[in-house]
Amino acid sequence: MAERRLLPLAGRWLLGSEWRAYPGRALSAVLAIALGVSLGFAVHLINASALGEFDKAVHSVSGAADLTLRSASPLGFDEMLYPRVARLADIDVSPVVVLPATLDGTTPVLLEGVDLLRPAPAGQGAGPIDAGAMGGLLVGDAIYLSQGAQKLVGRAPGDVVTLSANGRSRRVRLAGSLPDGAQPRAVMDIAAAQWRFAALGRLQRLDVHLAASADAASVRRAIRAVLPADVVIADTASDVARNDGLSAAYRVNLDMLALIALLTGGFLVYSAQSLSVARRRSQLALLRVLGMAKGSLLAQILGEALALGLLGAAAGIGLGLGLAQLALTLLGGDLGGGYFHGQAPRLVFAPWPALVFGALGVGAAVLGSMVPALAASRIAPGIAIKNAGDAVDPRTPARVLPALVLLTAALGASLLPAVGGIALFGYIAMALLLAGGVMLMPWLSRWLVAPLRHLPVRSVAFRLAAARLWGAPSQASVALAGVLASTALTVAMAVMVTSFRGSVERWLGDVLQADLYVVAGTGAGGSFDAATQARMRAVPGVAWLGTLKEVPLQFDARRPAVTLVVRTLDGPGARLALIGPQRPPPSGSLPVWVSEPASRIYHWLPGDTLTLPLPGSPRATVAGVWRDYARQQGAIVIDERMYTRLTGDRSRSGVSIGVMPGTPVDAVADALRVVAQAGGTAATISRPADIRGTALQAFDRSFLITYLLEGIAVCVGLAGVAATIGAQVLSRIREFGMLRHVGALRGDLARMLLIEGTLLGLVGGVAGVVLGLAMSQVLIRVVNPQSFHWTMDTLLPWPLLGGVVVALAVATGGTALLVGRRVLSTDAVRAVREDW
Secondary structure (H helix, E strand, O other): OHHHHHHHHHHHHHHHHHHHHOHHHHHHHHHHHHHHHHHHHHHHHHHHHHHHHHHHHHHHHHOOOOEEEEEOOOOOEEOOHHHHHHOOOOEEEEEEEEEEEEEOOOEEEEEEEEOOOOHHHHOOOOOOOOHHHHHHHHHOOEEEEEHHHHHHHOOOOOOEEEEEEOOEEEEEEEEEEEOOOOOOEEEEEHHHHHHHOOOOOEEOEEEEEEOOOOOHHHHHHHHHHHOOOOEEEEOHHHHHHHHHHHHHHHHHHHHHHHHHHHHHHHHHHHHHHHHHHHHOHHHHHHHHHOOOOHHHHHHHHHHHHHHHHHHHHHHHHHHHHHHHHHHHHHOOOOOOOOOOOOOOOOOOOOHHHHHHHHHHHHHHHHHHHHHHHHHHHOOOHHHHOOOOOOOOOOOOOOOOHHHHHHHHHHHHHHOOOOEOOEOHHHHHHHHHHHHHHHHHHHHHHHHHHHHHHHOOOOOHHHHHHHHHHHHOHHHHHHHHHHHHHHHHHHHHHHHHHHHHHHHHHHHHHHHOOOOEEEEEOOHHHOOEOHHHHHHHHOOOOEEEEEEEEEEEEOOOOOOOOEEEEEEOOOOOOOOOOEEOOOOOOOOOOEEEEEEHHHHHHHOOOOOOEEEOOOOOOOEEEEEEEEOOOOOOOOEEEEEHHHHHHHHOOOOEOEEEEEEOOOOOHHHHHHHHHHHHHHOOOOEEEEOHHHHHHHHHHHHHHHOHHHHHHHHHHHHHHHHHHHHHHHHHHHOOHHHHHHHHHOOOOHHHHHHHHHHHHHHHHHHHHHHHHHHHHHHHHHHHHHHHHHHOOOOOOOOOOHHHHHHHHHHHHHHHHHHHHHHHHHHHOOOHHHHOHHHO
């Protein structure tokens, strides 16, 4: 009975003494687990908060309509669709005009024209309309304005503002307030909106309310039967899905990277527990001699890992809450990715996800400790109680088959397609690469160190260090497990980001061929009319002028819109970064060029035909695919003359200018600005270098979280290697005492530790860089094409790669020397007295 009470007490004492003696090793493992949990939990909270805010906004804008028939482009659809749909049974239909507009030429709002004589649409937050305001609303002299828009423009009900939309401007009075929605909005009567802002005969939306007895599926089929190609049918679920799709790949990638960081934490736990077991082999053997069963010893080691996991998970949940709040405040609901402008959702705690991510953290710690725990339970007590050295015979060859199996499985997983638009198998391949790399370390460390043993070097310290690393590969691999994982992850992310940034920079150099780019401001519809374009073309010094307009096209209600890029396709500044085979379209057909993301998302290839959701539903032929890093959801390029012929729309949002040789560019820019102002539109004029700098700044902002992840991974990895090397040196006191007995000087041992630590860091650095390069190819060639739908060239950040190897060598060598100075001060006779 006494023994049953004594053994658990001894186990708890063993754990407490271990953590008190080596707090750095336990702390690095806890921090690694906390890092992975906090990043994953924070990303989930931000996503849930942003989507929850958007869901409320969708309901406020649509008035809780059951179905919405939405124009596939801002040009709208023929209003005669309204009576055709309204005649269908079991539905009530409300027509809506939706136009992008500005207040006082500066504040963008969404102008909605609704039928004020119908009670349902007028009740979308406008409240009761008094008789005095009704007259102004019906003739377009008054609007209702959302409260957020009132704050932005600095106006209150009763004030007068200038409302501009579709190239027209009008002074209107604020008749009342609307609740805030997805974006600032204004409401007036639908007929007044069509009349005052040149939208006669066009609608952008039909809100459909179903009768209580209606069959939703039958109604959908009936509506689809009368819909033209330029109208899509949507509901709240598809709106939320479309919004979620804007940043889904970006957020899922951050989630997966957080899980990879959590896996790195598991390897650090493995490293810490393996060293702890190796150092305490004699103590664990004593517990076995005293009567502790194998299962109890296994539970003891796993209990230690469980404690580390619980501490890390708890710290990670708290840190995740703080990170999520900070990210929402500084970066918004899109984590700096630029997807949801103007949204600042309120953070909402999610208990079940907290439990899930906490369980993942605990699971990573326990799984990381499983191998050393099983090894501890299998030790022979009689031998281990006197032998605290490396349990592996140096003559035993390292096993490589399990590592090769994992690496082969990683290669196979990288060849599998995406799952639901997410590169799931790509991340599985990265995890398998990490596991295979760690398992390959004993063989790799011995293979890299073997040539050093045969160098004609007379230094005793160097020969001892090389012999030690070659003869104890298991300890070397344990020391490098955590740092290998963190280094490989850092290198993989660094190579991917460098390649992506370099490819974007090259692409910008290819497409920015003009000398000046003029973009219309927000006033008076934010576009240049045909007369203004002609006057710009006549400015002295202008050798070539190309025009540009971007029109969102909705091909699928559950997917974000594809951008129709209307531009000039002939001249020196009209180059497209074409990739892959091109196919000239048949004579007389309408040619278009699709971007690489559009080709991947919708499976459009050269020679395919597609229906453009424009008036008349024209058919177009894909002539080629072009590289585009600016529009992740896809883009289609069409010649501006073809677009004008199809739509009659001659307005353009921007122009590109080629300047005559010898003409001062600044003089041409000033003349263009004067012409734009004379046309009633403010203009922003930029040079290619300005656009390139702004684009790269936006790129760096979108990868801010990635850079933070890299920095934290490096710090955690260096902390882990410092604690690991320190523990290994401290566990070799008797070895150093024996060397002192046979004549080795303290200086020789200090140099040996320095060389040994440096070599260990070099081995880990080289292995981490090689493994990271392999993982980077998975990110570049699998994850990015499957998640973001674009490809890139591999560019290596050589200074960073060299810096990682040098930093690891310095960290391991310096740590070994610093800890060794303390150990070497121990009296040699006392260090080996137990062996007498």
